Amino acid sequence: MDMIVTPTPRLQGTIGALSSKNYTTRYLLVAALAEGTSTIHFPAHSEDSDAMRRCIQDLGATLVEDDQKAVITGFGSHPSDVKELNVGNAGAVLRFLMGIAALCPDVTFVNTYPDSLGKRPHDDLITALGQIGVEVEHENGRLPITIRGGQAKGGSIKVSGAVSSQYLSSLLFLTPMLKEDSEITVIDDLKSKVVIGQTLEVLEQAGIVIHASEDYMHFRIPGNQVYQAKTYTVQGDYPGSAAILAAASVTESDVTVERLPVKSKQGERAVVDVLQMMEVPLTHENDIVHIRGNGKLKAVEFDGDAATDAVLAMVAAAVFAEGTSRFYNVENLRYKECDRITDYLNELRKAGARVEEKQAEIIVHGRPEGVEGGVEINAHYDHRVIMALTIVGLRSKAPLRIKDAHHVAKSYPHFFDHMKTLGAKLEWV
Ligand SMILES: O=C(O)C1=C[C@@H](OP(=O)(O)O)[C@@H](O)[C@H](O)C1
Ligand SMILES: C=C(OP(=O)(O)O)C(=O)O
Known part of the structure; x- marks a missing residue:
């Protein structure tokens, strides 16, 4: 099934993070x-x-x-x-x-x-x-x-x-x-x-x-x-939530994500720090992240190996930042569900993003004015590509059609429901 992501300038609401x-x-x-x-x-x-x-x-x-x-x-x-x-x-x-x-x-x-x-x-x-x-x-x-x-x-x-x-x-x-x-x-x-x-x-x-x-x-x-x-208790999932937080950062937003422990061994917890470095207005207290986005982001440089499963979401946020961002030490993204450097950047380029790759690096020349959109995206069987392109679609000029977006269920079956709860304009076709 495909997902049509229609530009959505504002997101608002509260969700509980999926489990890790x-x-x-x-x-x-x-x-x-x-x-x-x-x-x-x-x-x-x-x-x-x-x-x-x-x-x-x-x-x-x-x-x-x-x-x-x-x-x-x-x-x-x-x-x-x-x-x-x-x-x-x-x-x-x-x-x-x-x-x-x-x-x-x-x-x-x-x-x-x-x-x-x-x-x-x-x-x-x-x-x-x-x-x-x-x-x-x-x-x-x-x-x-x-x-x-x-x-x-x-x-x-x-x-x-x-x-x-x-x-x-x-x-x-x-x-x-x-x-x-x-x-x-x-x-x-x-x-x-x-x-x-x-x-x-x-x-x-x-x-x-x-x-x-x-x-x-x-x-x-x-x-x-x-x-x-x-007896074990599973904490909230930072890699999946990174996509929600990045979506809130590229829009005018008032979004709260609960169940994200301030202290966690999940490397992707760094998404909170990276968004803060990008000057996204947010707080993280009592395991709750609250973003009041104004759509304005600054470019960032980040060692992506520290937060491997959140890099694609951070790159999607950087697509709309002022300046050039660099995510380095990320070669092993090439050995995941798809080649998350070459395949992912090809899809971003189709949507209108200005991106470059090196063997172990993703470089993003931000476009705060937004990207063109209006194209079909190949999901490459990759849940994180699907989530990242959804973020990009929110701030495209024309809708994106993400082919085979049902593969999001590999890690986050309720991703699109959560995004709809926040007001994203999404339609399965
Ligand atoms: O051990 C794990 O549960 C995982 C390790 C990471 O893979 P790599 O070690 O291949 O980077 C990560 O990307 C994957 O989603 C889950
Ligand atoms: C790479 C991932 O998972 P796995 O390596 O377990 O397929 C992921 O969840 O992004």
Whole structure:
């Protein structure tokens, strides 16, 4: 389905932030790995979190859910002998479960999104798993992937973090359950380093001990550990909310987003600071962000790796800023649902934005006067491209038609409902 975004000069209202995708996938996983029954309050509901729900059940967890909570009885370190898992288009879910599949005799991850997740690389994780005796069959590092585990004992692992932090997270979830102690050294670089903080926070909550160096490049993991059944509460999601906050910043607005903790390990929390640097009038108190936008923004320079999933929304805001903005250290955006540099900038250019790319950088020459719009946007199966182009459509001169905008449901199925609540003129066709 396509979405027509009609220029909307004013947004007003209050919404509750969606629940965090990254915390939900992690809590579902550690609950499944526990022996006993865990409760997760306010888990996210989206295609990605549903993919984790589906797969942990296939692996033997039981899940009972109502409006407010998910109650999960785990399979501990003994997953069912499942033959096939379908993670949909969820990169983190795939990578985390590739690690856990090392406990299964023979499981194949199928390729249901050949033009999105099907193109993303997993070589660095495959290499790392090989070092602890896990046999992996794959198509040039891509899906479909078959993992023949059962033999993994732990030991010394070197993993590259140059493409994604998810490979390291995957090993951090797996290694505590192995018979022997493990040592993980991150080689090359570690992108999205802040996300590792969320992994370690959740592991600690689940009773797992990991000795991490301060720079997260070296880890000692005692083996034979048991995940404990616990009660968790999921906080609001900054990456998804970044799109709402950016939309409020490019319009005349009076918008409040609740449930965004002032203190959070989510790197995308930085969107609040970046919008403040752009001189957007906002306050952030008691976990509530309140924007009284006047449509005026100043250009900004930002190390995007600190807030990887909010960069596209910030770039969309910068499209209307006075001056030239620069988002650097963002090469790994190229390895997400689409190439979030080349593909995204092509769509922005179609809409009339003035943007340039380097291998690891997005440069935006702001157009405070607005952009032309009046074109069809290819969503490239990417929820964050869809949200970002919606922001741009609000301040285009003519409507934008975003093709296949239903893919927004990967992380934020209620995004368009929330935008309509705030007054955005949107129509599904
Ligand atoms: O660990 C996670 O849950 C995630 C890590 C990040 O990926 P990279 O480490 O590949 O940047 C992020 O973009 C993704 O949405 C979720
Ligand atoms: C990149 C993302 O997710 P994943 O890597 O889990 O597919 C995202 O949510 O923007």
